[in-house]
Amino acid sequence: MTAAIAAIYVLNGPNLNLLGEREPEIYGRDTLADVEALCRAAAGDLPLIFKQTNNEHEMVEWVQAARRGQIGIAINPAAFTYAAYPVLDALKMVDCPVIEVHISNIHRREAEWRSKSIMTQVVTGIISGLGVAGYGLAVRELARRWALR
Structure with missing residues (x-):
């Protein structure tokens, strides 16, 4: 299912609905x-x-909806990063184009498993560790690529 008008999809995974409250020392105080x-x-x-879900099946449906003819996807898979x-x-x-976005630098996190994204193998690029500013960078890059097509 493709939307009638090409759009930029910004898809957010589990617990990002609690952004600003959850571990602000890692993720900052900005809200979703x-x-x-x-x-x-x-x-x-x-x-x-712009969407957020705590449910893997819902994320799959959104990615499938954006799979053809869209400007691009910026995805913060959050905990889906590791095993979804x-x-x-x-x-x-x-x-x-698909840009994977992480608020924290997943490569500097305490648990080694947090540094291993399974999504990276299929995305166009990854932005990690720049806080929520990484989202803006991802959206601007998707817009730039769309203008060049």
């Missing part, structure tokens, strides 16, 4: 609403679809 406003500003006039093979398989079918 703040991130959405940042993304909408970065997108300018381009349509933007259905999300990975859905990303393999996408024909637009």
